Amino acid sequence: MSLGNSPEDERPIRDESQEARPSVGRALHRARIAAGLTVDDVSGATRVRIAIVHAIEADDYTPCGGDVYARGHIRTLARAVHLDPGPLIAQFDAEHGGRPAPTPAAPMFEAERIRPERRGPNWTAAMVAAIVVVIGFVGFTAVKGGDGGSGTQAADAATPAAGRTASATPKKAEPTAPTGEPSDSAIAAAPQDKVTVQVSAPDGRSWISAKDHNGRMLFDGLLNKGESKTFQDSSKINLILGDAGAIELYVNGKKIEDTFKPGAVERLTYTKGDPVAG
Incomplete structure:
Protein backbone atom coordinates (compact mmCIF):
# COMPACT_ATOMS: atom_id res chain seq x y z
CA MET A 1 0.00 0.00 0.00
CA SER A 2 1.54 3.33 -1.09
CA LEU A 3 1.74 6.17 1.40
CA GLY A 4 2.38 8.83 -1.30
CA ASN A 5 -0.09 11.25 -2.80
CA SER A 6 -2.85 9.75 -4.87
CA PRO A 7 -3.29 10.84 -8.53
CA GLU A 8 -6.37 12.80 -7.50
CA ASP A 9 -4.21 14.94 -5.16
CA GLU A 10 -1.89 15.84 -8.05
CA ARG A 11 -4.63 17.40 -10.24
CA PRO A 12 -4.09 21.16 -10.83
CA ILE A 13 -6.20 23.41 -8.65
CA ARG A 14 -8.54 25.58 -10.75
CA ASP A 15 -8.71 29.29 -10.06
CA GLU A 16 -12.46 29.80 -9.64
CA SER A 17 -12.02 33.60 -9.58
CA GLN A 18 -10.53 33.51 -13.09
CA GLU A 19 -13.30 31.20 -14.37
CA ALA A 20 -15.92 33.56 -12.94
CA ARG A 21 -14.31 36.62 -14.56
CA PRO A 22 -16.24 37.55 -17.71
CA SER A 23 -14.54 38.58 -20.93
CA VAL A 24 -14.34 42.25 -21.94
CA GLY A 25 -17.20 41.95 -24.41
CA ARG A 26 -19.33 39.95 -21.95
CA ALA A 27 -18.75 42.58 -19.23
CA LEU A 28 -19.86 45.36 -21.57
CA HIS A 29 -22.92 43.35 -22.63
CA ARG A 30 -23.99 42.71 -19.02
CA ALA A 31 -23.47 46.35 -18.03
CA ARG A 32 -25.54 47.56 -20.99
CA ILE A 33 -28.42 45.24 -20.08
CA ALA A 34 -28.18 46.31 -16.43
CA ALA A 35 -28.35 49.98 -17.49
CA GLY A 36 -31.49 49.29 -19.52
CA LEU A 37 -29.87 50.37 -22.79
CA THR A 38 -30.18 48.87 -26.25
CA VAL A 39 -27.39 48.60 -28.80
CA ASP A 40 -29.05 51.44 -30.71
CA ASP A 41 -28.99 53.61 -27.57
CA VAL A 42 -25.28 52.99 -27.02
CA SER A 43 -24.46 53.54 -30.70
CA GLY A 44 -26.38 56.82 -30.80
CA ALA A 45 -24.69 58.10 -27.62
CA THR A 46 -21.13 57.12 -28.55
CA ARG A 47 -21.24 57.37 -32.37
CA VAL A 48 -19.78 53.83 -32.51
CA ARG A 49 -21.48 51.91 -35.31
CA ILE A 50 -24.03 49.27 -34.35
CA ALA A 51 -22.07 46.49 -36.09
CA ILE A 52 -18.94 47.34 -34.07
CA VAL A 53 -20.90 47.38 -30.77
CA HIS A 54 -22.29 43.90 -31.55
CA ALA A 55 -18.82 42.63 -32.52
CA ILE A 56 -17.10 43.95 -29.36
CA GLU A 57 -19.79 42.44 -27.11
CA ALA A 58 -19.02 39.13 -28.88
CA ASP A 59 -15.25 39.69 -28.24
CA ASP A 60 -14.62 40.15 -31.98
CA TYR A 61 -12.32 43.19 -32.46
CA THR A 62 -11.63 42.71 -36.17
CA PRO A 63 -14.08 45.48 -37.31
CA CYS A 64 -12.26 47.97 -35.06
CA GLY A 65 -9.32 48.13 -37.46
CA GLY A 66 -6.55 47.52 -34.92
CA ASP A 67 -5.79 47.34 -31.19
CA VAL A 68 -5.47 51.12 -30.82
CA TYR A 69 -9.00 51.69 -32.15
CA ALA A 70 -10.30 48.71 -30.17
CA ARG A 71 -9.02 50.26 -26.93
CA GLY A 72 -10.70 53.54 -27.83
CA HIS A 73 -14.04 51.82 -28.54
CA ILE A 74 -13.84 49.81 -25.30
CA ARG A 75 -13.16 52.99 -23.31
CA THR A 76 -16.06 54.85 -24.96
CA LEU A 77 -18.54 51.98 -24.56
CA ALA A 78 -17.53 51.40 -20.93
CA ARG A 79 -18.26 55.02 -20.04
CA ALA A 80 -21.60 54.86 -21.85
CA VAL A 81 -22.73 51.84 -19.73
CA HIS A 82 -21.27 53.28 -16.49
CA LEU A 83 -18.22 51.01 -16.18
CA ASP A 84 -14.65 51.93 -15.20
CA PRO A 85 -12.71 51.50 -18.48
CA GLY A 86 -9.34 50.99 -16.73
CA PRO A 87 -9.72 47.31 -15.73
CA LEU A 88 -11.30 46.46 -19.10
CA ILE A 89 -8.38 48.04 -21.00
CA ALA A 90 -5.90 46.16 -18.78
CA GLN A 91 -7.75 42.88 -19.41
CA PHE A 92 -7.80 43.54 -23.17
CA ASP A 93 -4.02 44.23 -23.17
CA ALA A 94 -3.37 41.05 -21.19
CA GLU A 95 -5.40 38.96 -23.64
CA HIS A 96 -3.96 40.58 -26.79
CA GLY A 97 -0.26 40.84 -26.02
CA GLY A 98 -0.27 44.24 -24.29
CA ARG A 99 0.71 47.61 -25.62
CA PRO A 100 3.75 47.81 -27.96
CA ALA A 101 6.98 48.64 -26.14
CA PRO A 102 8.22 52.21 -26.71
CA THR A 103 11.31 52.70 -28.86
CA PRO A 104 14.37 53.31 -26.64
CA ALA A 105 15.58 56.88 -26.98
CA ALA A 106 19.19 56.39 -25.88
CA PRO A 107 20.64 55.18 -29.25
CA MET A 108 18.99 58.12 -31.02
CA PHE A 109 20.61 60.67 -28.71
CA GLU A 110 23.95 58.81 -28.86
CA ALA A 111 23.95 58.97 -32.66
CA GLU A 112 23.12 62.64 -32.50
CA ARG A 113 26.12 63.36 -30.27
CA ILE A 114 28.67 61.61 -32.50
CA ARG A 115 27.38 63.06 -35.75
CA PRO A 116 30.13 65.26 -37.26
CA GLU A 117 29.31 68.94 -37.33
CA ARG A 118 28.83 70.50 -40.74
CA ARG A 119 31.03 73.46 -41.50
CA GLY A 120 30.34 76.09 -44.10
CA PRO A 121 32.93 77.52 -46.47
CA ASN A 122 35.62 79.72 -44.92
CA TRP A 123 34.77 83.01 -46.63
CA THR A 124 37.29 85.00 -44.57
CA ALA A 125 40.23 82.93 -45.79
CA ALA A 126 38.99 83.20 -49.39
CA MET A 127 38.74 86.99 -49.14
CA VAL A 128 42.26 87.29 -47.66
CA ALA A 129 43.67 85.10 -50.43
CA ALA A 130 41.98 87.28 -53.08
CA ILE A 131 43.42 90.44 -51.59
CA VAL A 132 46.92 88.89 -51.51
CA VAL A 133 46.57 87.95 -55.19
CA VAL A 134 45.51 91.50 -56.09
CA ILE A 135 48.40 93.07 -54.19
CA GLY A 136 50.88 90.65 -55.79
CA PHE A 137 49.52 91.42 -59.24
CA VAL A 138 49.87 95.17 -58.68
CA GLY A 139 53.44 94.80 -57.39
CA PHE A 140 54.42 92.56 -60.25
CA THR A 141 53.10 95.09 -62.78
CA ALA A 142 55.07 97.93 -61.12
CA VAL A 143 58.29 95.94 -61.02
CA LYS A 144 58.01 95.03 -64.72
CA GLY A 145 58.79 98.66 -65.54
CA GLY A 146 55.40 99.88 -66.50
CA ASP A 147 54.71 103.60 -66.01
CA GLY A 148 52.72 104.92 -63.09
CA GLY A 149 49.60 105.23 -65.20
CA SER A 150 49.66 101.59 -66.20
CA GLY A 151 50.20 100.55 -62.57
CA THR A 152 47.21 102.67 -61.54
CA GLN A 153 45.11 101.18 -64.31
CA ALA A 154 46.07 97.65 -63.21
CA ALA A 155 45.14 98.48 -59.62
CA ASP A 156 41.83 99.98 -60.77
CA ALA A 157 41.10 96.90 -62.88
CA ALA A 158 41.83 94.58 -59.97
CA THR A 159 39.78 96.53 -57.41
CA PRO A 160 36.34 95.38 -58.72
CA ALA A 161 37.47 91.78 -58.49
CA ALA A 162 38.36 92.29 -54.84
CA GLY A 163 35.00 93.97 -54.26
CA ARG A 164 33.19 91.05 -55.86
CA THR A 165 35.10 88.61 -53.66
CA ALA A 166 34.22 90.55 -50.54
CA SER A 167 30.57 90.83 -51.53
CA ALA A 168 30.43 87.03 -51.88
CA THR A 169 30.40 86.75 -48.07
CA PRO A 170 26.95 85.37 -47.20
CA LYS A 171 24.69 87.53 -45.12
CA LYS A 172 22.80 86.03 -42.27
CA ALA A 173 19.07 86.17 -42.83
CA GLU A 174 17.15 87.98 -40.13
CA PRO A 175 14.94 85.63 -38.10
CA THR A 176 11.33 85.68 -39.12
CA ALA A 177 8.90 86.59 -36.38
CA PRO A 178 6.83 83.56 -35.35
CA THR A 179 3.30 83.50 -36.62
CA GLY A 180 0.74 83.25 -33.81
CA GLU A 181 -2.57 81.46 -33.76
CA PRO A 182 -5.54 83.09 -35.54
CA SER A 183 -7.04 85.79 -33.35
Whole structure:
Protein backbone atom coordinates (compact mmCIF):
# COMPACT_ATOMS: atom_id res chain seq x y z
CA MET A 1 0.00 0.00 0.00
CA SER A 2 1.54 3.33 -1.09
CA LEU A 3 1.74 6.17 1.40
CA GLY A 4 2.38 8.83 -1.30
CA ASN A 5 -0.09 11.25 -2.80
CA SER A 6 -2.85 9.75 -4.87
CA PRO A 7 -3.29 10.84 -8.53
CA GLU A 8 -6.37 12.80 -7.50
CA ASP A 9 -4.21 14.94 -5.16
CA GLU A 10 -1.89 15.84 -8.05
CA ARG A 11 -4.63 17.40 -10.24
CA PRO A 12 -4.09 21.16 -10.83
CA ILE A 13 -6.20 23.41 -8.65
CA ARG A 14 -8.54 25.58 -10.75
CA ASP A 15 -8.71 29.29 -10.06
CA GLU A 16 -12.46 29.80 -9.64
CA SER A 17 -12.02 33.60 -9.58
CA GLN A 18 -10.53 33.51 -13.09
CA GLU A 19 -13.30 31.20 -14.37
CA ALA A 20 -15.92 33.56 -12.94
CA ARG A 21 -14.31 36.62 -14.56
CA PRO A 22 -16.24 37.55 -17.71
CA SER A 23 -14.54 38.58 -20.93
CA VAL A 24 -14.34 42.25 -21.94
CA GLY A 25 -17.20 41.95 -24.41
CA ARG A 26 -19.33 39.95 -21.95
CA ALA A 27 -18.75 42.58 -19.23
CA LEU A 28 -19.86 45.36 -21.57
CA HIS A 29 -22.92 43.35 -22.63
CA ARG A 30 -23.99 42.71 -19.02
CA ALA A 31 -23.47 46.35 -18.03
CA ARG A 32 -25.54 47.56 -20.99
CA ILE A 33 -28.42 45.24 -20.08
CA ALA A 34 -28.18 46.31 -16.43
CA ALA A 35 -28.35 49.98 -17.49
CA GLY A 36 -31.49 49.29 -19.52
CA LEU A 37 -29.87 50.37 -22.79
CA THR A 38 -30.18 48.87 -26.25
CA VAL A 39 -27.39 48.60 -28.80
CA ASP A 40 -29.05 51.44 -30.71
CA ASP A 41 -28.99 53.61 -27.57
CA VAL A 42 -25.28 52.99 -27.02
CA SER A 43 -24.46 53.54 -30.70
CA GLY A 44 -26.38 56.82 -30.80
CA ALA A 45 -24.69 58.10 -27.62
CA THR A 46 -21.13 57.12 -28.55
CA ARG A 47 -21.24 57.37 -32.37
CA VAL A 48 -19.78 53.83 -32.51
CA ARG A 49 -21.48 51.91 -35.31
CA ILE A 50 -24.03 49.27 -34.35
CA ALA A 51 -22.07 46.49 -36.09
CA ILE A 52 -18.94 47.34 -34.07
CA VAL A 53 -20.90 47.38 -30.77
CA HIS A 54 -22.29 43.90 -31.55
CA ALA A 55 -18.82 42.63 -32.52
CA ILE A 56 -17.10 43.95 -29.36
CA GLU A 57 -19.79 42.44 -27.11
CA ALA A 58 -19.02 39.13 -28.88
CA ASP A 59 -15.25 39.69 -28.24
CA ASP A 60 -14.62 40.15 -31.98
CA TYR A 61 -12.32 43.19 -32.46
CA THR A 62 -11.63 42.71 -36.17
CA PRO A 63 -14.08 45.48 -37.31
CA CYS A 64 -12.26 47.97 -35.06
CA GLY A 65 -9.32 48.13 -37.46
CA GLY A 66 -6.55 47.52 -34.92
CA ASP A 67 -5.79 47.34 -31.19
CA VAL A 68 -5.47 51.12 -30.82
CA TYR A 69 -9.00 51.69 -32.15
CA ALA A 70 -10.30 48.71 -30.17
CA ARG A 71 -9.02 50.26 -26.93
CA GLY A 72 -10.70 53.54 -27.83
CA HIS A 73 -14.04 51.82 -28.54
CA ILE A 74 -13.84 49.81 -25.30
CA ARG A 75 -13.16 52.99 -23.31
CA THR A 76 -16.06 54.85 -24.96
CA LEU A 77 -18.54 51.98 -24.56
CA ALA A 78 -17.53 51.40 -20.93
CA ARG A 79 -18.26 55.02 -20.04
CA ALA A 80 -21.60 54.86 -21.85
CA VAL A 81 -22.73 51.84 -19.73
CA HIS A 82 -21.27 53.28 -16.49
CA LEU A 83 -18.22 51.01 -16.18
CA ASP A 84 -14.65 51.93 -15.20
CA PRO A 85 -12.71 51.50 -18.48
CA GLY A 86 -9.34 50.99 -16.73
CA PRO A 87 -9.72 47.31 -15.73
CA LEU A 88 -11.30 46.46 -19.10
CA ILE A 89 -8.38 48.04 -21.00
CA ALA A 90 -5.90 46.16 -18.78
CA GLN A 91 -7.75 42.88 -19.41
CA PHE A 92 -7.80 43.54 -23.17
CA ASP A 93 -4.02 44.23 -23.17
CA ALA A 94 -3.37 41.05 -21.19
CA GLU A 95 -5.40 38.96 -23.64
CA HIS A 96 -3.96 40.58 -26.79
CA GLY A 97 -0.26 40.84 -26.02
CA GLY A 98 -0.27 44.24 -24.29
CA ARG A 99 0.71 47.61 -25.62
CA PRO A 100 3.75 47.81 -27.96
CA ALA A 101 6.98 48.64 -26.14
CA PRO A 102 8.22 52.21 -26.71
CA THR A 103 11.31 52.70 -28.86
CA PRO A 104 14.37 53.31 -26.64
CA ALA A 105 15.58 56.88 -26.98
CA ALA A 106 19.19 56.39 -25.88
CA PRO A 107 20.64 55.18 -29.25
CA MET A 108 18.99 58.12 -31.02
CA PHE A 109 20.61 60.67 -28.71
CA GLU A 110 23.95 58.81 -28.86
CA ALA A 111 23.95 58.97 -32.66
CA GLU A 112 23.12 62.64 -32.50
CA ARG A 113 26.12 63.36 -30.27
CA ILE A 114 28.67 61.61 -32.50
CA ARG A 115 27.38 63.06 -35.75
CA PRO A 116 30.13 65.26 -37.26
CA GLU A 117 29.31 68.94 -37.33
CA ARG A 118 28.83 70.50 -40.74
CA ARG A 119 31.03 73.46 -41.50
CA GLY A 120 30.34 76.09 -44.10
CA PRO A 121 32.93 77.52 -46.47
CA ASN A 122 35.62 79.72 -44.92
CA TRP A 123 34.77 83.01 -46.63
CA THR A 124 37.29 85.00 -44.57
CA ALA A 125 40.23 82.93 -45.79
CA ALA A 126 38.99 83.20 -49.39
CA MET A 127 38.74 86.99 -49.14
CA VAL A 128 42.26 87.29 -47.66
CA ALA A 129 43.67 85.10 -50.43
CA ALA A 130 41.98 87.28 -53.08
CA ILE A 131 43.42 90.44 -51.59
CA VAL A 132 46.92 88.89 -51.51
CA VAL A 133 46.57 87.95 -55.19
CA VAL A 134 45.51 91.50 -56.09
CA ILE A 135 48.40 93.07 -54.19
CA GLY A 136 50.88 90.65 -55.79
CA PHE A 137 49.52 91.42 -59.24
CA VAL A 138 49.87 95.17 -58.68
CA GLY A 139 53.44 94.80 -57.39
CA PHE A 140 54.42 92.56 -60.25
CA THR A 141 53.10 95.09 -62.78
CA ALA A 142 55.07 97.93 -61.12
CA VAL A 143 58.29 95.94 -61.02
CA LYS A 144 58.01 95.03 -64.72
CA GLY A 145 58.79 98.66 -65.54
CA GLY A 146 55.40 99.88 -66.50
CA ASP A 147 54.71 103.60 -66.01
CA GLY A 148 52.72 104.92 -63.09
CA GLY A 149 49.60 105.23 -65.20
CA SER A 150 49.66 101.59 -66.20
CA GLY A 151 50.20 100.55 -62.57
CA THR A 152 47.21 102.67 -61.54
CA GLN A 153 45.11 101.18 -64.31
CA ALA A 154 46.07 97.65 -63.21
CA ALA A 155 45.14 98.48 -59.62
CA ASP A 156 41.83 99.98 -60.77
CA ALA A 157 41.10 96.90 -62.88
CA ALA A 158 41.83 94.58 -59.97
CA THR A 159 39.78 96.53 -57.41
CA PRO A 160 36.34 95.38 -58.72
CA ALA A 161 37.47 91.78 -58.49
CA ALA A 162 38.36 92.29 -54.84
CA GLY A 163 35.00 93.97 -54.26
CA ARG A 164 33.19 91.05 -55.86
CA THR A 165 35.10 88.61 -53.66
CA ALA A 166 34.22 90.55 -50.54
CA SER A 167 30.57 90.83 -51.53
CA ALA A 168 30.43 87.03 -51.88
CA THR A 169 30.40 86.75 -48.07
CA PRO A 170 26.95 85.37 -47.20
CA LYS A 171 24.69 87.53 -45.12
CA LYS A 172 22.80 86.03 -42.27
CA ALA A 173 19.07 86.17 -42.83
CA GLU A 174 17.15 87.98 -40.13
CA PRO A 175 14.94 85.63 -38.10
CA THR A 176 11.33 85.68 -39.12
CA ALA A 177 8.90 86.59 -36.38
CA PRO A 178 6.83 83.56 -35.35
CA THR A 179 3.30 83.50 -36.62
CA GLY A 180 0.74 83.25 -33.81
CA GLU A 181 -2.57 81.46 -33.76
CA PRO A 182 -5.54 83.09 -35.54
CA SER A 183 -7.04 85.79 -33.35
CA ASP A 184 -10.68 85.97 -32.32
CA SER A 185 -11.13 88.87 -34.74
CA ALA A 186 -10.06 86.64 -37.65
CA ILE A 187 -12.53 83.96 -36.63
CA ALA A 188 -15.24 86.60 -36.13
CA ALA A 189 -15.29 87.27 -39.89
CA ALA A 190 -18.23 84.85 -40.16
CA PRO A 191 -21.34 86.27 -41.89
CA GLN A 192 -23.81 87.87 -39.50
CA ASP A 193 -26.84 86.41 -41.32
CA LYS A 194 -25.69 82.80 -40.77
CA VAL A 195 -24.60 80.54 -37.94
CA THR A 196 -20.98 79.40 -38.15
CA VAL A 197 -19.58 76.64 -35.88
CA GLN A 198 -15.91 75.63 -35.80
CA VAL A 199 -15.12 72.29 -34.05
CA SER A 200 -11.49 71.54 -33.18
CA ALA A 201 -9.70 68.68 -31.38
CA PRO A 202 -6.43 70.26 -30.12
CA ASP A 203 -5.55 67.68 -27.43
CA GLY A 204 -7.43 64.48 -28.33
CA ARG A 205 -9.97 63.02 -30.72
CA SER A 206 -13.73 62.54 -30.71
CA TRP A 207 -16.59 61.29 -32.83
CA ILE A 208 -18.74 64.22 -33.97
CA SER A 209 -21.98 64.60 -35.88
CA ALA A 210 -23.25 67.85 -37.43
CA LYS A 211 -26.64 68.52 -39.10
CA ASP A 212 -28.24 71.64 -40.58
CA HIS A 213 -31.69 73.03 -39.73
CA ASN A 214 -33.33 70.59 -42.19
CA GLY A 215 -31.68 67.58 -40.51
CA ARG A 216 -29.29 67.05 -43.43
CA MET A 217 -26.05 65.39 -42.30
CA LEU A 218 -23.05 67.72 -42.73
CA PHE A 219 -20.46 65.45 -41.10
CA ASP A 220 -20.45 62.14 -39.22
CA GLY A 221 -17.08 60.67 -38.28
CA LEU A 222 -13.92 60.82 -36.21
CA LEU A 223 -12.14 64.14 -35.64
CA ASN A 224 -8.48 63.29 -34.98
CA LYS A 225 -6.07 65.26 -32.80
CA GLY A 226 -5.12 68.59 -34.41
CA GLU A 227 -7.99 68.52 -36.94
CA SER A 228 -10.89 70.96 -37.17
CA LYS A 229 -14.18 71.23 -39.06
CA THR A 230 -16.28 74.33 -39.83
CA PHE A 231 -20.04 74.13 -40.42
CA GLN A 232 -22.37 76.90 -41.62
CA ASP A 233 -26.14 77.17 -42.01
CA SER A 234 -28.71 79.90 -42.52
CA SER A 235 -30.34 79.37 -39.12
CA LYS A 236 -29.22 76.38 -37.00
CA ILE A 237 -26.44 73.77 -36.50
CA ASN A 238 -27.12 70.60 -34.44
CA LEU A 239 -24.04 68.89 -32.91
CA ILE A 240 -23.37 65.59 -31.14
CA LEU A 241 -19.94 65.27 -29.47
CA GLY A 242 -18.88 61.71 -28.57
CA ASP A 243 -16.06 62.94 -26.27
CA ALA A 244 -16.89 66.56 -25.49
CA GLY A 245 -13.87 67.00 -23.22
CA ALA A 246 -11.54 66.77 -26.23
CA ILE A 247 -13.41 69.42 -28.26
CA GLU A 248 -12.89 73.20 -28.55
CA LEU A 249 -15.77 75.24 -30.05
CA TYR A 250 -16.00 78.64 -31.76
CA VAL A 251 -19.54 79.78 -32.50
CA ASN A 252 -20.17 82.87 -34.64
CA GLY A 253 -16.60 84.00 -34.02
CA LYS A 254 -16.63 83.54 -30.22
CA LYS A 255 -14.94 80.80 -28.22
CA ILE A 256 -17.28 78.66 -26.10
CA GLU A 257 -15.92 78.41 -22.55
CA ASP A 258 -17.36 74.99 -21.79
CA THR A 259 -17.06 72.68 -18.79
CA PHE A 260 -17.33 69.44 -20.73
CA LYS A 261 -15.78 66.43 -19.03
CA PRO A 262 -13.62 63.86 -20.87
CA GLY A 263 -15.75 61.05 -22.25
CA ALA A 264 -19.01 63.00 -21.86
CA VAL A 265 -21.52 62.84 -24.74
CA GLU A 266 -23.05 66.27 -25.49
CA ARG A 267 -25.92 67.22 -27.81
CA LEU A 268 -25.80 70.94 -28.71
CA THR A 269 -27.70 73.37 -30.93
CA TYR A 270 -26.37 76.77 -32.03
CA THR A 271 -28.19 79.56 -33.89
CA LYS A 272 -27.47 83.05 -35.20
CA GLY A 273 -26.57 85.73 -32.65
CA ASP A 274 -24.95 85.03 -29.32
CA PRO A 275 -23.36 81.57 -28.99
CA VAL A 276 -25.85 80.04 -26.54
CA ALA A 277 -26.39 76.26 -26.46
CA GLY A 278 -29.95 75.31 -27.34
